[in-house]
Amino acid sequence: MPDAGSQQAHRPRRTRADRLRATLSWPNPAGILISIVGSAVVFMGAMSIAEEPAEPSTTTASSAVSATLPSSPESTARGDAPTAQPESSPSTITASPMPQPTPAPLIQGASSDAPIQQLFATGTAAPTDRLLWNIANPTSPLVLVNKHNPMVPADYLPADLRAPNVPLGSGEPALLRSEAAAAVGRMFAAASADGVHITIMSSFRSYETQSTVYNGYLAQKGQDLSDTSSARPGFSEHQTGFALDIGDATVSAACEFTFCMADSPAGKWVAAHGADYGFVIRYPMGEEPVTGYAAEPWHLRFLGIAVAQDMSVRGISSYEAYLGVPAAPDYK
Numbered sequence: 001m002p003d004a005g006s007q008q009a010h011r012p013r014r015t016r017a018d019r020l021r022a023t024l025s026w027p028n029p030a031g032i033l034i035s036i037v038g039s040a041v042v043f044m045g046a047m048s049i050a051e052e053p054a055e056p057s058t059t060t061a062s063s064a065v066s067a068t069l070p071s072s073p074e075s076t077a078r079g080d081a082p083t084a085q086p087e088s089s090p091s092t093i094t095a096s097p098m099p100q101p102t103p104a105p106l107i108q109g110a111s112s113d114a115p116i117q118q119l120f121a122t123g124t125a126a127p128t129d130r131l132l133w134n135i136a137n138p139t140s141p142l143v144l145v146n147k148h149n150p151m152v153p154a155d156y157l158p159a160d161l162r163a164p165n166v167p168l169g170s171g172e173p174a175l176l177r178s179e180a181a182a183a184v185g186r187m188f189a190a191a192s193a194d195g196v197h198i199t200i201m202s203s204f205r206s207y208e209t210q211s212t213v214y215n216g217y218l219a220q221k222g223q224d225l226s227d228t229s230s231a232r233p234g235f236s237e238h239q240t241g242f243a244l245d246i247g248d249a250t251v252s253a254a255c256e257f258t259f260c261m262a263d264s265p266a267g268k269w270v271a272a273h274g275a276d277y278g279f280v281i282r283y284p285m286g287e288e289p290v291t292g293y294a295a296e297p298w299h300l301r302f303l304g305i306a307v308a309q310d311m312s313v314r315g316i317s318s319y320e321a322y323l324g325v326p327a328a329p330d331y332k
């Protein structure tokens, strides 16, 4: 410490000391003193030089920190789009080796980018049981049954069939899955309040019953025509307990099961309001190459309100298109 003061004090005399050092040589005490003072000066100078770079080195350190923050693109991305990929690192965003980890197919069997996936991704759709989120599950209201997708097992029999409390239009007793039966009850009541009198012509049909129906067509029309108007046993939606054929109490019997039903009060009413009760017209006009069946304005399929309404809102008229699955015009 005193060296600092004395060094400062001695600094002006340094040139004289240098001159003295020329005449006073080691081990002369004056020479020793001068050496000490000189060393102190050199040391202090070195210290002050060392302090200067200390700041640049601090700068270097902070720039090193900000250099590691190039992960700040990530935080920038988060700031710009808080909901988009909150967990992913920048490398994941650019490389994205797995295109749809988040929209992993919620509905098993449907295309990963199908409209139905978007509906269920919102969390608004029924059913809530995840086991039913599978279009191959015969117990699910989402089950797909067409010429490429038969009932599995072929002799599947729904467990909760019950008779809906609605007017019958034929001698055939009506049976539907419990959920569909309740929906039919609400739908028919609403139609009745609008002055439209819908009846049930046909509903659940077992594998055996469908065999009888199909063989009846076969005997009358031959195979080609039968296959566009009736499902082979094991390929009928009626076996699910989620399908029904409607009639209209105010039209002639000749209109039942014909295109004429599309212009009947019942046909028009279900086309306009069926989705609000969970039903779609499963074989619409113009979708023959997709569904594999001639238009059936009387055949309703229960898919649940969320799905039926979503199809309606999106203007998608075939369930195949809504699931993003291939058309099924013919048996494989």
Ligand SMILES: [Zn+2]
Residues within 6 Å of the ligand: 238, 243, 244, 245, 298, 299, 300
């Ligand atoms: Zn039908």
